[in-house]
Amino acid sequence: MKTWSMPVSAGKSEIRPCALCGGEIFKPALECEGFSFVKCKHCGLVQRNPQPDKNEILARYSDTYGKDYLSYELENEAAFLKLQQLALKDAGFSKLEKKLLPAQEQRSEAPSILDIGCATGALIAFLRDKGWRVTGVEISPSAVYAKNERKLDVRNIPLEENHFPDNSFDVILASHLIEHLNEPKTFLKETYRILKNNGAIFITTPDISGFQSRLFGSRWRSAIFDHLYLFSRRTLAKMLKTVGFKVESCHSWGGLAAGVAPKPVKRIADFLAKRLNCGDVMIIRAGK
Numbered sequence: 001m002k003t004w005s006m007p008v009s010a011g012k013s014e015i016r017p018c019a020l021c022g023g024e025i026f027k028p029a030l031e032c033e034g035f036s037f038v039k040c041k042h043c044g045l046v047q048r049n050p051q052p053d054k055n056e057i058l059a060r061y062s063d064t065y066g067k068d069y070l071s072y073e074l075e076n077e078a079a080f081l082k083l084q085q086l087a088l089k090d091a092g093f094s095k096l097e098k099k100l101l102p103a104q105e106q107r108s109e110a111p112s113i114l115d116i117g118c119a120t121g122a123l124i125a126f127l128r129d130k131g132w133r134v135t136g137v138e139i140s141p142s143a144v145y146a147k148n149e150r151k152l153d154v155r156n157i158p159l160e161e162n163h164f165p166d167n168s169f170d171v172i173l174a175s176h177l178i179e180h181l182n183e184p185k186t187f188l189k190e191t192y193r194i195l196k197n198n199g200a201i202f203i204t205t206p207d208i209s210g211f212q213s214r215l216f217g218s219r220w221r222s223a224i225f226d227h228l229y230l231f232s233r234r235t236l237a238k239m240l241k242t243v244g245f246k247v248e249s250c251h252s253w254g255g256l257a258a259g260v261a262p263k264p265v266k267r268i269a270d271f272l273a274k275r276l277n278c279g280d281v282m283i284i285r286a287g288k
Contacts, residue, residue: 005224006060006069008034013050019184019229020045020239030218035225043238046208046230054182058158060226061140070142073119081122084175084204087283090251091202093171100170101131109133111170114194116159117177121146128152135169137162159187164194175204178236179227188243195288201245204283207252208232211273212280221257222280233282245286252279 017024018040026038029046038049052060061069073080088094100111110133115124118136125146128134136146136154143156155162172191178184191201206222207213209232213220222230231239237247255269273279 003221003224003226005226008225009052009056009060011052011056011059013052013056015050016047016182018043018045019047020235020242030220030223030230032218032223032225037223037230043235044232045235045239046232048228051182051228057180057182058139069140070120070145073142074145077120077122080119081126084123085126087175087204087251087253087281088173088202090253091249091283091285093202096171096200097130112168113171113173114164114169115173115175116191117174117180118142118146118152118154121150121152121154123173123175124152125150160190166193167196168194170196170199172199172201174201177205178203179205179222179229179231182228184229185239185243188239188245192243192245192288197288200248200285200287202283202285203236203240204281205231205236207280207282209234209278210252210280210282211255211269211278212257220280233284236282236284240284240286245288248285248287250277250282250284252277252282254279254281 021040021043023040023042025041026049027041028036029039030037035048037046039046110131112133112135113124113127114135114137116137118124118138119142121136124134124136134152136152137159138146138154139156139158143154146152146154172195178187181187195201208230233250237250240247253270253274255273256266258266260266261269
């Protein structure tokens with residue numbers, strides 16, 4: 001039932017204040033095997049505490065486990081791409097694309113898009129073929145695959161270390177990334193800085209306020225060691241607003257994980273989760 005994750009380790013960790021409000025008073029949220037999540041008593045954000053420090057996390061995405069992650073990404077690449085395309089469509093990306101791409105005849109260059117955590121580059125390769133000027137950021141060995149096999153501009157260092165100029169990109173994508181970061185608010189501040197005025201950011205992440213997390217608790221598929229934060233749509237929207245973004249929409253999907261129930265039951269649960277907007281994965285679109 002769980003999402004793929006690296007093994008639980010006993011590396012260096014630290015207690016961190018709430019990433020949303022800075023609070024230091026927490027209550028237990030999810031008790032998992034070898035680690036736990038707590039909930040801020042002030043704002044309700046759910047986060048790992050203690051959590052691995054930044055260097056520990058970067059090391060986990062390097063060669064040792066990064067190669068396993070690359071194999072996982074390649075094996076599931078087609079399915080992941082389809083899910084990303086469907087999510088972006090739900091969030092209004094197609095309308096934005098129609099607005100930007102035809103205008104390139106009057107522009108000196110094509111509209112720009114940055115995919116942070118782009119993995120093997122399947123999505124930005126697809127977008128490049130449609131006329132976008134694409135850039136990726138990926139710290140795992142998947143970046144090497146994206147550069148060598150797909151000839152993409154993918155930076156193999158964390159976002160902040162790229163020092164992109166202000167107002168660089170028309171659109172920013174971040175799929176299943178923000179929940180892995182020690183400092184998600186710092187990340188959002190950086191994306192706000194490099195996004196153009198009137199640009200849009202699309203963030204996909206598990207939704208702890210969805211049906212599955214309520215049903216399964218600590219057995220929820222997204223309650224894994226790799227995830228440092230489990231956002232609800234309320235806490236993520238609030239964090240986006242605190243750095244200046246305007247939240248424009250939120251859509252969700254995922255009623256039951258594969259293998260949990262017979263396929264007919266899963267199909268009904270997935271339909272209802274999307275229809276009622278109570279799925280366990282969400283995509284939030286926000287503008288600058």
